[in-house]
Amino acid sequence: MISARLGLYGSLLVAAVPLALTIAVGLLSLLPADSALHVPGYVVTLLGKYLAYALLALSVDLVWGYVGILSLGHGAFFALGGYAMGMYLMRQIGTRGVYGDPVLPDFMVFLNWQELPWYWYGFDHFAFAALMIVLVPGALAFVFGYLAFRSRVSGVYLSIITQALTFALMLAFFRNDMGFGGNNGLTDFKDLLGANLQAGSTKAGLLIATGAFLSFFFLVCRHLTQSRFGKVLIAIRDAESRTRFLGYRVERYKLLVFTFSAMMAGIGGALYVPQIGIINPSEFEPANSIEAVIWVAVGGRGTLVGSMVGAVIVNFAKTVLTGTFPEIWLFVLGGLFIFVTLFMPRGIVGLFTGLRTWRSQPAKVRKQLTGRALEAGE
Amino acid sequence: MNAAPVATIGGTPESMQPLLYLDGISVSFDGFKALNGLSLVLDPGEMRAVIGPNGAGKTTMMDVITGKTRPDSGKAMFREADLTQLDEAEIAALGIGRKFQKPTVFEMHSVFDNLLLALKADRRPSRVLFASTRAIERERADGILEMVRLTGMRGRMAGELSHGQKQWLEIGILLAQEPELLLVDEPAAGMTDAETEQTTELLRRINETRSVIVVEHDMTFVRALAVKVTVLHEGSVLAEGSLEHVSNDPRVIEVYLGR
Numbered sequence: 001m002i003s004a005r006l007g008l009y010g011s012l013l014v015a016a017v018p019l020a021l022t023i024a025v026g027l028l029s030l031l032p033a034d035s036a037l038h039v040p041g042y043v044v045t046l047l048g049k050y051l052a053y054a055l056l057a058l059s060v061d062l063v064w065g066y067v068g069i070l071s072l073g074h075g076a077f078f079a080l081g082g083y084a085m086g087m088y089l090m091r092q093i094g095t096r097g098v099y100g101d102p103v104l105p106d107f108m109v110f111l112n113w114q115e116l117p118w119y120w121y122g123f124d125h126f127a128f129a130a131l132m133i134v135l136v137p138g139a140l141a142f143v144f145g146y147l148a149f150r151s152r153v154s155g156v157y158l159s160i161i162t163q164a165l166t167f168a169l170m171l172a173f174f175r176n177d178m179g180f181g182g183n184n185g186l187t188d189f190k191d192l193l194g195a196n197l198q199a200g201s202t203k204a205g206l207l208i209a210t211g212a213f214l215s216f217f218f219l220v221c222r223h224l225t226q227s228r229f230g231k232v233l234i235a236i237r238d239a240e241s242r243t244r245f246l247g248y249r250v251e252r253y254k255l256l257v258f259t260f261s262a263m264m265a266g267i268g269g270a271l272y273v274p275q276i277g278i279i280n281p282s283e284f285e286p287a288n289s290i291e292a293v294i295w296v297a298v299g300g301r302g303t304l305v306g307s308m309v310g311a312v313i314v315n316f317a318k319t320v321l322t323g324t325f326p327e328i329w330l331f332v333l334g335g336l337f338i339f340v341t342l343f344m345p346r347g348i349v350g351l352f353t354g355l356r357t358w359r360s361q362p363a364k365v366r367k368q369l370t371g372r373a374l375e376a377g378e
Numbered sequence: 379m380n381a382a383p384v385a386t387i388g389g390t391p392e393s394m395q396p397l398l399y400l401d402g403i404s405v406s407f408d409g410f411k412a413l414n415g416l417s418l419v420l421d422p423g424e425m426r427a428v429i430g431p432n433g434a435g436k437t438t439m440m441d442v443i444t445g446k447t448r449p450d451s452g453k454a455m456f457r458e459a460d461l462t463q464l465d466e467a468e469i470a471a472l473g474i475g476r477k478f479q480k481p482t483v484f485e486m487h488s489v490f491d492n493l494l495l496a497l498k499a500d501r502r503p504s505r506v507l508f509a510s511t512r513a514i515e516r517e518r519a520d521g522i523l524e525m526v527r528l529t530g531m532r533g534r535m536a537g538e539l540s541h542g543q544k545q546w547l548e549i550g551i552l553l554a555q556e557p558e559l560l561l562v563d564e565p566a567a568g569m570t571d572a573e574t575e576q577t578t579e580l581l582r583r584i585n586e587t588r589s590v591i592v593v594e595h596d597m598t599f600v601r602a603l604a605v606k607v608t609v610l611h612e613g614s615v616l617a618e619g620s621l622e623h624v625s626n627d628p629r630v631i632e633v634y635l636g637r
Contacts, residue, residue, distance in 0.1 A: 227507065227509075228495070228510075229503065229506045229507045229509075231487060231491055231494075235484045238486055239483070239485075241478075242483070244470075245444060245475070246496050246555060247467045247470030248467060249502075252503050
């Protein structure tokens with residue numbers, strides 16, 4: 001496998017990149033504005049957003065690239081983590097809201113609600129919110145996965161129901177009486193752990209935290225996929241019934257990884273929300289989850305590194321293109337997906353490792369390798 | 379039916395409890411009776427060849443034994459264990475290994491890793507998560523590699539193996555599980571004559587310590603195995619005995635050999 005070729009030092013080096021990059025950008029952004037090395041605030045926010053997406057991509061790659069579960073609903077776990085963070089940030093506003101209610105968020109006052117719904121209790125404590133950021137997506141993934149994997153739903157059918165899951169959640173969160181701010185979502189955040197969200201230092205800190213989480217989870221995923229456990233996952237991906245007849249309980253492995261992956265996505269969402277400043281039901285849009293799959297495909301499925309690279313590159317392209325030619329972005333995205341599927345089945349990362357393997361092989365084997373690369377991409 | 383003398387290698391006394399006991403197994407799919415009152419008894423240490431035309435129910439029989447398919451009626455016992463109540467993983471843990479008709483190995487893993495994953499061990503995710511490869515596991519995997527003649531391929535990706543080598547690797551995967559009973563579906567399919575011969579020898583060696591059921595189409599191969607043969611037809615047993623005995627049975631000739 002590709003990350004196996006990286007070796008331990010290579011992986012540590014890759015893991016160091018997000019952390020080092022965010023520390024550098026974070027610190028440079030704190031320089032005075034007239035300094036030549038000053039990084040403007042919008043770059044910090046953009047990079048933070050890309051890296052939060054990279055964490056989502058990593059979580060998608062773990063289930064899709066290594067276990068073969070094509071989840072088209074991972075955006076839902078990302079959004080749930082985001083909402084959990086958003087609820088904490090709402091409760092931190094306190095009397096500084098438009099209506100000045102010490103307990104109720106503005107939208108509840110506006111809806112004439114008299115008291116806080118029970119499921120908002122505890123979110124004024126960061127520790128509780130942090131717990132919910134992983135527990136809520138994790139619990140949903142566990143229940144969903146338990147039912148789906150136990151009934152041996154897989155392939156396209158599973159993809160379709162994950163898509164339905166995120167769509168259903170989107171419709172639910174759009175409703176005002178759900179108590180999550182309806183279509184406006186949660187916004188107007190003031191501070192996080194006492195630090196003003198508008199301050200440059202807070203933004204830099206959030207960016208570095210995102211980089212640190214990404215580095216950390218890359219290493220965790222790398223360890224997970226390189227261990228014997230990871231070999232079982234790949235075995236399940238490539239020959240599920242063979243693995244089952246060897247005595248492995250395939251559904252338990254899938255459930256464990258799916259739940260863990262959902263928790264990772266939730267953390268990604270929680271890091272995304274304070275940097276962007278808003279969370280609303282559009283985060284549950286099925287298209288978001290599909291986009292996350294495209295990032296992974298573009299970067300290189302089943303490589304971990306590729307998923308992060310893909311998320312950053314595709315989102316950078318999105319930022320540039322939606323700024324200059326907003327109407328063509330969706331065509332570019334669709335075209336990219338088709339191009340990658342047809343001509344770059346191993347994605348961007350596969351291009352590099354493929355080249356290396358290619359060069360080291362005699363001409364006879366080269367032809368076989370290309371053939372296999374195409375097969376693997378199917 | 380059982381009258382003819384049989385050349386089993388692991389002949390066992392009458393009093394011994396059978397290893398595998400199938401009685402009156404019926405399975406139907408959408409009204410089609412894949413198995414129709416199938417009964418089969420296998421003694422410990424026995425090697426049995428199961429033959430029959432396409433659609434006779436050979437694969438369905440394997441599915442029932444390994445827990446993939448639940449029979450509509452009938453009894454399936456492996457020693458004391460009721461196979462109809464267990465799932466694939468439990469049955470595998472009980473000591474039944476299965477080789478598929480189409481060789482199925484983990485193509486993206488090295489030949490060695492294929493065996494490592496198959497070695498008898500605790501399969502629970504929580505244990506596998508923290509498992510490290512011990513020296514004894516390496517030794518055992520290497521021992522199996524030698525037995526299935528793949529020592530030279532140890533570090534290769536299983537996907538690079540030839541068809542015949544994949545068949546052997548899959549048999550090796552089965553051996554790594556240390557099963558008491560191996561179910562082997564068409565092990566000689568797609569093999570050269572020399573490979574087929576080596577496979578015969580391999581199965582004989584395996585049978586020295588384990589029981590084996592071989593499903594096969596290739597009559598030369600079945601003849602070379604020289605074991606008791608069960609002929610299936612339309613989901614039940616048509617004849618049983620030595621190959622010579624069953625091939626002289628007029629019903630067998632009509633449905634299978636005569637064609």
